[in-house]
Amino acid sequence: MEYNFREIEQKWQDWWKENKVYQVSNVSDKPKYYVLDMFPYPSGVGLHVGHPLGYVASDIFARYKRLKGFNVLHPMGYDAFGLPAEQYAIEHGIHPAISTQNNINNYRAQLDKIGFCYDWDREVKTCEPNYYKWTQWIFLQLFHSFFNRQKQKAESIETLIKIFEEEGNVHHVCPGDATIEFEKDEWKSYTDEYQQEVLMHYRLAFCGYGEVNWCEALGTVLANDEVVNGVSERGGHPVVKKKLRQWYLRITEYADRLLEGLKTVDFSDAMKEMQTNWIGKSTGAEIKFDIKNSKFELHVYTTRPDTIFGVDFMVIAPEHELVNGITTPEQKQAVENYITYVKSRSDRERQAEKKITGCFTGAYAINPFNKKQIPVWISEYVLAGYGTGAIMAVPCGDERDFKFAKHFNIPITNIIGDYFNGEEANATKEAKLSNSDFLNGIVMKDAIDIVVNKLVALGIGKKKINYKMRDAAFSRQRYWGEPFPIKWKNKIAIPLNENELPLLLPKVDAYSPGPEGEGPLANIPEWVAKELETNTMPGYAGSSWYFLRYMDPHNNETFCDRKVSDYWNQVDVYIGGTEHAVGHLLYSRMWTKALYDLGFIGYDEPFKKLLNQGMITGNSAFINMMGFNLIKKNQIDKPYIHTEDELKKIAELNNKYQIIHNTFLSYDLMDSIRTTYSKPETEEEIKHDLLRENVLNYLIKPIVDDIKKEGLLEKVIIGFPNYYKIHIPIEYVNINDEVDTERLEKENPKFKDAIFISSDGKTIKCFREVEKMSKSKLNVVNPNDVINKYGSDTFRMYEMFLGPVEQSKPWDTKGIEGVHRFLKKLWRLFFDELKGKVWNEEKATAEELKVLHKAIKKIEEDTERFSFNTAVSAFMVCVNELADLKCNKREVLEPLLIMLVPYAPHITEELWKALGNTKSILDAAYPTFNPAYLVESSKDYPVSINGKLRTNINIALYATQEQVEQIVLNNEVVKKWIEDKPVKKLIFVKNKMVNVVI
RNA sequence: GCCCAUAUGGCGGAAUUGGUAGACGCGCCAGACUCAAAAUCUGGUUCUCGCAAGGGAGUGAAGGUUCGAUUCCUUUUGUGGGCACCA
CATH class of the missing domain: 1.10.730.10 (Isoleucyl-tRNA Synthetase; Domain 1)
Known part of the structure; x- marks a missing residue:
């Protein structure tokens, strides 16, 4: 009887299915265990061998826990809304719902083959109305809530309205706009419209304005990864920043809770660190600076108020609201030019840029303590979204500021004495301050509080806690996402009633963007007539709570029955990639906290333990190509003026031969081609040079022919070869990296009639490189x-x-x-x-x-x-x-x-x-x-002399230190190494090792 | 640029708390079985010097702590992931 895996695996997969062995009940005497995978986005390419890595791991663990006597919940579903389906729809005219379902079917067939123990009766798809009904419902809960900072939890907006009616907002600073302050009578006097505007500044889901990547030529908003080097990936059109009305989640209110929660969960330290850094809590001061000859004030956030006397200039974000007001007429043009430049740059480019750029506004801020005039600059390295969008630059203490000052010749004040060497900034907190007025002689870290207190006393600043994290943009100008259950009447957002849910995504035939950067829904007359919101929710909406729906997937009354979520409780083990570290994992944690605050579930962290799976990378195959550049002769020696016609011909030939198309070189040849011997001596070297010459002659011959034909013989020379590598599909490469050229030519149009050059006339070798597994890299393994x-x-x-x-x-x-x-x-x-x-x-x-x-x-x-x-x-x-x-x-x-x-x-x-x-x-x-x-009575101890292993000695486990010393020191090998030297020490670690120190 | 991870034979990796570096598997070499092949089995396989016995070196690089470092610390290089509209 042979191991016939095909028959066996099919047999048991069928049997398991028939007998519903993976069906899980919400009622059981056994202890529960919840093992969850990050559900996949069903892409058109299907699963490759990298995807199931985490799924296999979780499957093993789920099955293991079942054997150990647990009632194990192990579900699977699909994160089915997303940009690629919509892009596919635009290009192929197939409705995203259809292509998504096709992809899901494909995924399912692949998953089934692997023999997972998912309870498929619990499958969820985020794009289905009976699922997104509850995504919309949760959105409404967030819309109807605010974060009560005093209680550090979400509460109903009705509670807030009551508070406003009784005491105004004196005890509840407005998180969206801290300048809004009112008494109870004022509140009551406000129009309904203004009251709603104020409430919007408190809601956990709120509407505001934000910048997007706007591509005029495509008439659409682009995702960051659709923008490459400032132009659209498709078509290469310019992309600029544009302000659009957007929905947000006020995740910043949860910053402290999200930090606190990390102490209670079992995530890797790296993961916790990434989230902590993302939240980016820092303590510092906000300082008010007057602007010379102006009514404006500049607010600056700094973590180092102690360096206030080292401020040599200010840098504010180019999009800062003050820029227009404070720029002097002389600088207006330069500032405008600079802003145009910055508009074309992504945040990431701006931060990564090494080249120092900036522009002086002509304005001066006044140091509140010594009245020194400080020039105000704008530069791309200051982002509007962080802090107040303005920094006080201290070149002696900050490397970036230092380089900026050097570049623009701004004089540097040294406030840290010897700690500053004039060559580079020193961010120390240990220096005793100098050139610092009332702070002179005080150690920097002690000066921080002194300055803050003085700022407060003078009314020109305050202590401030700042977060790097921003509120989460929660809308997209797209079709394939959850519609917002929101209507707009007179610019007031009116939530739909719960009984109006789900608000179905309407069927459309075209997915092109609406007018003025609005989403495709703006093109549907009936939708617009009902004054419904035209944005849709982003990809992470559905994935922020799906782990709850698995528990109770068919419930039509609620998103998940409280009794059921109490039984299954938190996800015990959650497995997925680190790429979700600061996106999905923070959002779902926030949603869980909000649902907990509002009393819908009984715990405020969704995932008890998180396991990050690594990527399986592909082993791409490459083959070499070569090409030559023609060099105009006058670039080399005597001047020669080429005619227009000649220049054109040279350009044409260059175009033709820069890469010699359709000709591929075996990898083992490349080494030979790249090396030459000035004086070939050995037989091998002579052979090598001959081979090299043959190949090059072969490649160059048609070029020379063309040069002759065009009459350029004396007018150009052929330069050194260019080398290229291109991907070849890995299915044509065998284990020894040999390419099946015959099949490749036949089956792949790209290699039709290709010429392959090898060293032996037969074998074509390619070379391998490890890359991400992706369709475009032709290295996907199914x-x-x-x-x-x-x-x-x-x-x-x-x-x-x-x-x-x-x-x-x-x-x-x-x-x-x-x-x-x-x-x-x-x-x-x-x-x-x-x-x-x-x-x-x-x-x-x-x-x-x-x-x-x-x-x-x-x-x-x-x-x-x-x-x-x-x-x-x-x-x-x-x-x-x-x-x-x-x-x-x-x-x-x-x-x-x-x-x-x-x-x-x-x-x-x-x-x-x-x-x-x-x-x-x-x-x-x-x-x-x-x-x-497993009990043993003796052990083969490794015996080292001075840390170097010399021999093994079998010693009884019960032997004492003295007995061991005696045995070891009498051993022949040990004696040989000790010679006559005195033994300084003998280290004996029971059941581990012996080390003799001499 | 910032944050995080990571680096060990020809290859994937092991060494769980500082205690025998290279488990297990691939590949390779030699052999058995076979007409032959496949399959299977046996032995060997970090590099290096040596006929051997036995030495020496060795965990990306440079330092440090320790009786002892792949493991801890400092510096540094390469690679991978993330950086807010891919999911």
Whole structure:
């Protein structure tokens, strides 16, 4: 009986489906466990081998927990709204709903092949009305809420209105606009319109204005990754910033809670650090500066008020509201030019730019303490969104300010004495201040509070806590997203009633953007007639709460019954990529906190533990191409004036030969071509040079012919070769990096009639590089192909065996044979090809039980700590050892099978049934480790002399330090190394090692 | 530019708390079985000097702490991810 994985896997997948073995109930006596994957966006390309890495890991863990007696919730669904589907619709005229469903079907077929234990009855798709109804509903809850800073929690906006009626907003500073202040009578006197405007500044979901990437030529707003080097990726049109009405979530109000919550969750330190940095809480001061000869005041946020006397200039963001008002007439033109430049730049470009740019506004701020006049500049490195959009620049203490000052010749004041060397800034807090008026002689870190207190006393500043995090932009000018349940009447946002939900996304035939940067919904007359909001929600709306819907996916009364969410509680393990570190993971944490505050769920952190899976990168294949540039002769020696006609011809030829199209060079040739010997001596070198010459002559000949034909013989020369590499599809490359050129030419139009040059006239070699797996890089590996060849059990185990789940690693099919061989070897412990059944009912020996229990210990520990790669190798060790012992005993094999279920569910179910079990192995009890089988009486101690390993000595485990010393020092090898030198110390660590120090 | 991660044989990786560097697998070499191949099995495989016994070097680089460092600290280089409208 052979291991026929194709038959086995299909059989059990069908059986599991028929018997609904993965259906999970919300009612159970068992303890609950919730294992969640980050659900995928169903792209048109389908899954590649990188996607299932996390899914296999979570599947193993879910199955493991089930064997351990838990009621395990392990669902899957689709994050189905998104930009790519809409772009596809624009290009191909297929409705996103249809292409998305097609993609989902494709994903599902792929996922099913891998044998996951998802309860598919709980599947959610964010683009379905019965799902997004509740996304809209939660949005309304956020809209109807504000964040009560005194209680540090969200509350109903009705509560706030009551407060306003009773005491105005004196105890509730307006988070959207701190300048709004009113008493109760004032509130009552406000028009309804103004009251609503004020409330909008408090709501957790609110409307405001924000900048977007606007592409006039495409008439649309572009995502950041659709903008490359300041122009649109499609078409290369200019992109500028444009202010549009946008919805936001007031996530900044939750900044402190989000920080606090990190202490209660089990995320990696790196993840916590990333989120902490993203929130970017800092303590400092806001300082008011008067502007000379002007009514304006400049507010600056700084974390270093102690450096106030070192301020040599101010930099404000080019889009700062004061720029217009304070710029002097002389500087107006220069400032306008500079702003035009900045408008074309993305925030990221602005921060990454090394070139120092800026423009003086002509205005001067006045240092409130010494009345010094400080020039006010604008520069792209100051962003409007951070702090007050203005900084006080202290060149002696900040590198960026220092370089700016040097570049524009602004005199630098040194306030830190010897700490500043004039060559580079020093951000120390330890220096004693000088040139600092009343702060002279005070250590900087102590001066901070002194300055703040003085600022407060003088009424020109205050202590301030600042966050780098901004409120989350929550609207898109797109079609394929959740419509907002909002109507606009007289510029007032009117929420729909709950009974009007879901507000269905209307069917459309065209997806082009609406007028004035509005979304496609603005093109639908009925939609506009109803005065409905034309923006839609962003991709992360649906994903911010989906883990709750899985618990109660068919509920039509509420998003998730409170009793059910109380039972399942938090997600116990959440597995997904780090790329979501500061997006999805912060948003879903915020939504959870808001839902908790409003009493809809019983916990305020969604994910108890987070495991980050690494990427599986592709192993791209490249082939070389070459080309030559023609160099006009006058660039080299004597001046020669080319005629117009000649110049045109040269340009044409250059165009033709810069890359010699359709001619590809084997990789092993490239080394030869790139090296030359000035004096070839050995036979090899002569051969090498000959080969090189042949290739080059071959390539150059047609160029020379063309040069002659065009009559340019004396007028140009051929320059050094250019080298290029291009991707070739990896399916045409074998394990030895040899290209199947015949098939490639036949099947791939890009390589039709291609010429391949090799060193031996036969083999064309390519070279490999590790890159992200993507369609454009022609390096995608489809899991189905692997499964067809080796089966899903092999695939699952190999994905794990590749390395730690958290780490990125390249996909390489080479090693998969080893895992497959392991499963075959396991099979042979049960069945022999010729003899058939070989397993038996004999009693296991102590040695065999030791092998088994060693494996139980190791595999259980490794699975618990998500070290699946080492668990796989422990299985291999165990099977190797059992094979060596010729152990075919049920007593040993059965527990081994149960342990293997999470990793290879199909083969284990088959063998389990073959052993005569009638019930599924999925609910078997996990074997219990018994340490008694592993007890040892002695150990081979490694013995080092001065830290260098010299020998091993077997010593009883109960030996005392004195006994060990005696044994070790009398050992021949040890004696030899000690010679006659005195032993300074002998280090003995029980059960570990011995080190003799001489 | 800023934040985070990461670097170990020909390759993927192991070494869980500072204690035998290279488990396990791939690949490669040699052998067995076979008419032959596949499959399977046995042995070897970090580099280097040496016939061998046995030395020496070695975890991106440079320093440091320690009896002992892949592991901790400082500096530095390469690579990958994120940076607010890809998901």
